[in-house]
Amino acid sequence: MLGLTDRAGFTIARAPEDADAIVINTCGFIGEAKEESIDTILEMARYKSDGACKRLVVTGCLTQRYAGDLARDMPEVDHFLGSGDVDKIVGAIRGQTPRDGVSMDPAYLYDDVTPRLASLPAYTAYVKIAEGCDRPCSFCIIPKLRGGQRSRAADSIEREVRDLVARGAVEINLVAQDLTTYGKDIDGELHLATLVRRLARVEGLRWLRLHYAYPTATTDALLDVIAEEPRVAKYIDMPLQHIDDDVLKKMRRGHVGKTSRALVEKIRARIPGVTLRTTFIVGHPGETEDAFARLCDFVREAEFDRVGVFTYSNEEGTHAAKLAEELGLVGARDMERRRRALMRIQRQISRRKMKAAIGRDLEVLVEGPSEESEYLFAGRHEGQAPEIDGSVFLALADGVKPPRAGDLVRARVTGYADYDLAATVVDTIAPTRMKRAPARLPVLGA
Numbered sequence: 001m002l003g004l005t006d007r008a009g010f011t012i013a014r015a016p017e018d019a020d021a022i023v024i025n026t027c028g029f030i031g032e033a034k035e036e037s038i039d040t041i042l043e044m045a046r047y048k049s050d051g052a053c054k055r056l057v058v059t060g061c062l063t064q065r066y067a068g069d070l071a072r073d074m075p076e077v078d079h080f081l082g083s084g085d086v087d088k089i090v091g092a093i094r095g096q097t098p099r100d101g102v103s104m105d106p107a108y109l110y111d112d113v114t115p116r117l118a119s120l121p122a123y124t125a126y127v128k129i130a131e132g133c134d135r136p137c138s139f140c141i142i143p144k145l146r147g148g149q150r151s152r153a154a155d156s157i158e159r160e161v162r163d164l165v166a167r168g169a170v171e172i173n174l175v176a177q178d179l180t181t182y183g184k185d186i187d188g189e190l191h192l193a194t195l196v197r198r199l200a201r202v203e204g205l206r207w208l209r210l211h212y213a214y215p216t217a218t219t220d221a222l223l224d225v226i227a228e229e230p231r232v233a234k235y236i237d238m239p240l241q242h243i244d245d246d247v248l249k250k251m252r253r254g255h256v257g258k259t260s261r262a263l264v265e266k267i268r269a270r271i272p273g274v275t276l277r278t279t280f281i282v283g284h285p286g287e288t289e290d291a292f293a294r295l296c297d298f299v300r301e302a303e304f305d306r307v308g309v310f311t312y313s314n315e316e317g318t319h320a321a322k323l324a325e326e327l328g329l330v331g332a333r334d335m336e337r338r339r340r341a342l343m344r345i346q347r348q349i350s351r352r353k354m355k356a357a358i359g360r361d362l363e364v365l366v367e368g369p370s371e372e373s374e375y376l377f378a379g380r381h382e383g384q385a386p387e388i389d390g391s392v393f394l395a396l397a398d399g400v401k402p403p404r405a406g407d408l409v410r411a412r413v414t415g416y417a418d419y420d421l422a423a424t425v426v427d428t429i430a431p432t433r434m435k436r437a438p439a440r441l442p443v444l445g446a
């Protein structure tokens with residue numbers, strides 16, 4: 001949307017009070033995201049009376065889900081678009097689309113000729129390789145919001161990656177709702193391993209990172225590519241969601257605890273030194289205290305490098321919401337207690353792993369001056385994905401020149417916290433290919 005508005009001649013305002021038109025791209029996935037989206041719409045609506053704003057456009061998954069309700073309850077909004085209406089954005093800003101412009105069947109898929117204006121510094125970029133999802137996970141509304149899976153052509157993805165790398169990207173994060181099923185909608189086969197092998201040949205790229213690996217679609221061929229290709233980050237982000245067989249069955253994930261355990265073992269055996277991240281949901285309808293205890297045991301035993309824990313969000317229109325009518329909901333306090341208990345277990349594991357890194361030399365991508373510690377700079381190593389994992393806080397060894405954002409440096413680990421490391425920069429591995437310091441566009445949100 002930024003690229004399309006830029007090409008149409010609009011200037012991106014640095015602050016909402018200066019903007020003639022404000023676009024809010026919403027999330028409608030779970031309760032908290034919906035609240036944040038509504039709060040943001042109300043906050044931005046103020047600029048129609050207190051700022052320069054003449055047109056308020058709301059788009060994304062929340063509008064896709066609740067188009068009628070929002071149009072009725074939010075008279076301050078001038079135009080509503082849905083999650084697949086990206087190419088209508090310029091028309092909406094110009095006031096040339098109907099007020100309710102939400103298409104009911106999202107079919108949009110961008111490609112390498114879609115204009116793109118990066119909202120992140122040039123050294124890192126997300127590339128979406130497919131849209132939509134065909135899976136039946138009980139708790140998830142995404143297939144209804146984003147439609148069925150549509151994979152992009154491999155040629156188009158490669159051209160986009162080459163272009164981003166030519167403009168200074170050293171890290172490319174491949175994303176999709178169901179990444180490991182890439183290609184299945186084209187000819188029934190899984191093509192991610194072939195695509196990754198192809199992208200790993202792009203000169204100038206340092207880390208190709210995959211989000212996320214669905215357990216039943218993580219093939220041996222994919223694990224081999226991750227292990228063998230030096231430019232593919234040895235990092236696997238695999239949402240396992242639970243370990244208890246009964247809960248997994250209720251979640252309709254298509255795997256059982258035994259397969260998850262075997263997969264974790266296989267990943268570690270095939271990719272030495274891999275960083276393994278996973279996420280779990282606690283409080284799904286039918287999760288008993290015993291089932292939760294089994295999950296705690298699994299987290300203790302598997303010793304993941306990173307774990308995210310979400311409390312179940314009861315979303316109307318999902319299979320789990322129907323289950324909740326039969327089985328009842330786990331209370332909010334119990335869910336929160338379970339989330340904290342699981343994070344407590346993981347914090348100990350994480351601390352141990354962080355401590356074990358002391359004295360090691362790591363390749364670190366410098367992200368800029370550190371805002372959160374007394375160390376001078378902050379960056380990430382191969383095992384830390386942008387926005388979701390910790391950081392490496394950097395000091396400089398004597399005689400070492402201050403690095404720039406986008407530099408790859410070698411740093412020796414000197415300290416640790418629960419999820420972060422402290423290190424001293426020893427030398428520069430590769431200086432940034434960006435011409436000047438990155439400036440972030442004013443894109444608000446999480």
Ligand code: SF4
Nearest residue numbers: 133135137140142177
């Ligand atoms: S694979 Fe992911 S996006 Fe698809 S239904 Fe399951 S949780 Fe939702």
